[in-house]
Amino acid sequence: MLTNSRTRHTRALVTGGAGFLGSHLIDRLIERGHEVICVDNLFTGDKRNVEHLRHEARFEFLRHDVCFPLYVEADVIYNLACPASPVHYQHDPVQTTKTSVLGAINMLGLAKRLKAPIFQASTSEVYGDPAVHPQVEEYWGNVNPIGIRSCYDEGKRCAETLFFDYHRQHGLDIKVARIFNTYGPRMNAGDGRVVSNFIVQALRGEDITIYGDGQQTRSFCYVDDLVAGFLSFMDAGPDIHGPINIGNPNEFTIRELAEKVLSKVGGSSRLIEQPLPQDDPMQRQPDITVARQQLGWQPKVELDEGLDRTIAYFRQAIAA
Numbered sequence: 095m096l097t098n099s100r101t102r103h104t105r106a107l108v109t110g111g112a113g114f115l116g117s118h119l120i121d122r123l124i125e126r127g128h129e130v131i132c133v134d135n136l137f138t139g140d141k142r143n144v145e146h147l148r149h150e151a152r153f154e155f156l157r158h159d160v161c162f163p164l165y166v167e168a169d170v171i172y173n174l175a176c177p178a179s180p181v182h183y184q185h186d187p188v189q190t191t192k193t194s195v196l197g198a199i200n201m202l203g204l205a206k207r208l209k210a211p212i213f214q215a216s217t218s219e220v221y222g223d224p225a226v227h228p229q230v231e232e233y234w235g236n237v238n239p240i241g242i243r244s245c246y247d248e249g250k251r252c253a254e255t256l257f258f259d260y261h262r263q264h265g266l267d268i269k270v271a272r273i274f275n276t277y278g279p280r281m282n283a284g285d286g287r288v289v290s291n292f293i294v295q296a297l298r299g300e301d302i303t304i305y306g307d308g309q310q311t312r313s314f315c316y317v318d319d320l321v322a323g324f325l326s327f328m329d330a331g332p333d334i335h336g337p338i339n340i341g342n343p344n345e346f347t348i349r350e351l352a353e354k355v356l357s358k359v360g361g362s363s364r365l366i367e368q369p370l371p372q373d374d375p376m377q378r379q380p381d382i383t384v385a386r387q388q389l390g391w392q393p394k395v396e397l398d399e400g401l402d403r404t405i406a407y408f409r410q411a412i413a414a
């Protein structure tokens with residue numbers, strides 16, 4: 095039976111559910127007793143991320159591209175579908191914008207028909223190369239509309255616009271989270287993002303590729319903390335719509351990250367510099383005051399501990 099009670103949603107739809115974040119979210123939803131429909135076109139996702147749920151009666155996988163309409167029944171929707179690594183979202187930039195924009199329209203249309211709350215995985219990229227540091231939700235950002243990152247940044251910004259217009263125009267219960275750099279087990283070894291790249295390079299004894307001089311910063315959140323933040327947001331009252339920054343405010347230079355990974359993994363890798371990609375943001379750190387106050391949420395896992403867990407995962411994944 096379907097129910098619309100906020101804390102007892104029985105059926106959740108998770109788009110991008112076979113990806114890194116989506117698969118962890120699904121694990122927590124199943125643990126909470128929900129049914130889950132995982133919708134994914136497997137562009138960057140992998141069925142192996144949800145393989146352990148194959149015999150779980152409350153889990154269902156649906157291969158589908160969110161750029162096309164979807165008619166299913168659910169109590170709550172988590173919209174995560176979109177490649178997140180610059181390498182992948184720049185591979186087919188038109189498809190990236192379509193996924194963000196058409197995907198948002200279709201999932202919002204679905205939420206409207208079902209009168210279901212809907213969560214959007216937005217991103218710190220809406221702040222672009224930020225002139226305000228740390229980034230607060232009120233900051234409108236500094237985004238190049240025509241650069242190589244724009245398909246992702248502007249797609250996500252347009253999705254936020256759609257979410258807030260469906261809220262104002264149609265009264266939808268929206269939850270817009272701005273996610274900052276997150277890492278952990280089930281990142282794809284070939285994903286291209288910095289944490290997985292550095293760990294995989296160190297484990298293979300390859301050169302560790304620092305783009306630019308490595309003085310740019312990022313703030314890294316462990317996946318379990320992030321997913322706890324998603325659930326706190328969805329559990330929060332119907333008056334809380336965001337946007338809310340979800341991330342870990344501890345900021346590191348990329349060179350510091352490389353040195354930390356190398357010292358943990360050991361081995362003979364060298365740190366080498368490669369050209370900095372166009373429009374690569376120079377600094378990024380979330381201000382999470384709103385998440386602390388409105389959701390009672392803050393991250394718990396320090397980078398050292400999260401890296402240890404992630405390195406242990408990749409040791410096995412690479413050996414397999």
Ligand code: NAD
Pocket residue numbers: 109110111112113114115116133134135136137138139140158159160161173174175176177178179193197215216217218272273274275276277
């Ligand atoms: P991921 O690439 O591992 O997962 C994305 C999933 O979406 C994949 O399974 C992919 O196959 C699927 N997908 C892509 N296009 C689709 C389409 N058209 N239809 C259906 N499925 C599609 O990335 P992730 O790190 O798990 O990111 C999940 C979400 O969180 C994304 O929306 C991303 O923008 C957002 N986000 C992630 C981070 C991060 O650091 N991980 C930071 C900011 C925002």
Ligand code: UDP
Pocket residue numbers: 162163164165166199200201202203204205206207
């Ligand atoms: N949609 C969907 N599933 C639904 C309802 C709608 O995929 O259950 C899609 C459909 O493609 C539609 C879009 O969501 O065009 C937006 O729906 P909305 O009701 O906002 O607008 P419409 O285009 O139907 O006027």
Ligand code: UDP
Pocket residue numbers: 179180275286287288289291292303304305306310312348370371374375
């Ligand atoms: N980066 C790097 N080496 C790599 C991959 C990424 O130095 O092998 C840098 C990248 O230039 C950026 C930061 O690490 O400054 C984070 O990159 P990522 O692709 O993980 O995410 P972004 O925050 O840029 O979307």
